[in-house]
Amino acid sequence: MSTYLQSYRVGTLSVANGSTSVTGTLTLWAANVMAGDLIIVGSTLAEVASVESNTALTLVSGWTGTTVTGSAYVIHRWSRGWLQAGTTALLLADYVSRIPTFIPTTGAPSDAVGSSGNIAVDTSANVFYVKGATTWGSAVSMVGPTGPAGASQAYSENLLINGDFQINQRVAANGAIAAGAYWRDRWKADTGGANASLTGYVVTLSSGTIMQVIETAQWGYSTLASVACTVSVEDPSSDLTITLGTVTGTITAGSGRRSVTITPSTSGNLNFKITKATAGTVTFGRVKVEVGSSATSWMMRPAQSELRLCMRYYQKSYFSTTAPGATTDLIRSVSSLVDGAYATGYRFPVGMRSAPTVAIYHPSSGTVNQMRKFTTGATMDATVNSSNETHIRAFNATSGSDGDFYEYHFTADAEL
Template sequence: MSDTPHLKLPLIEASQAQKHVTHNEALMRLDAVCQLAVKDRNRTAPPASPQEGDRHIVAAGATGAWAGRDTLIAHRLDGIWTFLTPEPGWFCWDADPGSFVAWTGSEWVDIETGASLTAEYERLGVNTAPDATNKLAVKSNAVLFAPVAVADGGNGDVRFVVDKEAAGNTASLLFQDAWSGRAEIGLAGDDALRAKVSADGSTWSDAFSADPATGTLTLPNGAALSALNGGALGGLRNLLINGAFGVNQRGFAGGALAAGTYGHDRWKAGAGGADYSVAAGVVTLASGSLVQVIENPDLAGETVTVSVEDPSADIIVDVAGTGATIFAGSGRRGATVTVDGGATGDAAVTLSATSASFRRVQLEVGPLATPFERRPPMLEYMLCARYCITGVPFSSAGYAGSGGQASPSWVCVPAPVPLRTAPAVTIHIDISGNLDDGAADARDIYPLGVTIQAPSLDGGRTYWAGTLDYDAEF
């Protein structure tokens, strides 16, 4: 062997004369390739006035003294050009423009771009140590992903790809506070886009999910909206009447109710009865269920949301036969259901729970739980009066020719608002004269009012006064 295998340094032969010549040549070659740096790599011909020791990478298409030396390292030594053949993996500093290049075995490439390089790293850390789980770890106050511009051969786009092996796996972005999870968005366990949040890193609540086939957005816990298009939300959204339990014409004091019996206006006990009370607007449902029947709401096939405020325990809701759960928590929380397409006519809304407190019940069309609709008290009372109204006053006076006459007592008592249907009438007589109070009854009953009568006891003057209750509830 006359040369070393990599740098091609000449070796001193046994019994060689003038050994210093071979030794010096090897030193000069080492001087040329160790800490390799060239003046440039874009020349196809030697410079006009080269300096001793100058080095260049010969560009493609070389001519003159460099002809046929493309990609080799030209070294000016003792007034002549010598050429060094690079080996794969050699690094070189290119002074013009000022960057490192590497020889791949077929071309010189910029180390910054990595073009044509196939380096693969098992782990990589930037300002922090990677580990078996986090094989790529970056510790930085900001991370920038910039596109390769069209002018530089790119397409101007940046796309961050997070892939998973199968639908049942997870591909997501997890946001943490002091290494404790607070929010996660991505594909978790299926191919629907989901977002969830947590206050402690262990208990998570779903915020939304988007169906991959239809794009339908679902909000499992509802949404709180304070405005729409910069203004107040539209009125009369709440299909329930007396959702705040503020109207109580029957004077229900709280406690047990038999099945089908009404307590607060528009609310009755369900099939198994109910035990509930209301204090300062907070409804406490100790057991059973509360039902409100909505008059012909035309909800068949509609997506609707039932919501309450601050439920202390889970509440099972049912809208015309379709059920869902409002989960316990603070603030307005709701459950969204799609009403069966065959559920026409009147629709019953049922709330069932055990030892649950809540406030302000609302039912609205749509997938969102919006803020509770605060209607004026008089409007709420008038809405209730379509189904039940108490204390409608009446009075009349007449003259009977003999006992047993009813016509002198006749009085028509109009309803303050049109009732849902002809009501059941209860007559409360406060004062009367020459009338058989026990035989008083309603002569004609209509949604707009009723005519009542009572037979006279004897001939002479008759009079009476009192109040009526109209009940047109379901």
């Protein structure tokens, strides 16, 4: 089977200027080309809309180059279809491997039953047990205390991403945050700016407001208008003013998880904001927004899952601890093949919310809109030709050498 990233160039093609119909000679397009692939003749590039047969395909828009007959060509396989089957199988296997074994029980289960990581559930008593290496742990309530100062030991999905502030792809420093600028992933300063720092899992907010835009559709909700939502934080040292959409509430200072229930009045995406309610600094941690009228326990998602959620809005090629645009070496840089006036693009490891704004950087100097030739280290000017949610489709390569690979770093931003 043909594979993603391999080029296809068997036979010749003919296409008229302005036409979307392409005819092949001695071609086998039916099994080797998909909608979304890129076809290049000379310096003209077009996207494939559909493949009708081994010798006929249709373009998304009319051919912008001159009429060609019996011409050599190259097709770059950028359709996500080439990856779909393999990716689906890998994701399914990973999902299945994470599902724990549940065992019904009445009362505490015998240590002779189950394996490490199994969960025994006693529905009559509303408790569950987790199996250790050889013995079962103590009963854990599935109900627990509720209310503004408490939290149930059950769990509900956190509508915030990076609620514990641990992911920092931009390598943002502690301190002043300019208005609208991003700090930790998905968190930015409101219009008046802010001053915030993180030590471990504890945020210190000295001034201003930090916020996150909640994409309601991401969590399966068409709207959260008129739906009770509970906001909770850990160990707030002073009162916090919480805004969800246009409705505000107060989380009072105290130890443990402290919460407030707010019912938004607006539909669509919701601006979630945290502001200190009193003078001086305030500390808190592990922020959670959930649907429902009571707070449930904090439970972090697996680190890789949380990172992938963040990468839906922002991602980069650099190491996690390297700031974008920094002078660095070639490690983790990506490469593209120059063909004519174009350099082939790059598929994002995580699909993005929308077509992102992409910046590319020279891997050694950090200079924007430059690539580095793999074989000689020579610099080539290049800009992004087009991009969508799944990949950078191609680059305009103004001074590249045909057939050579060029290296670069990138950032892709699709924040709300």
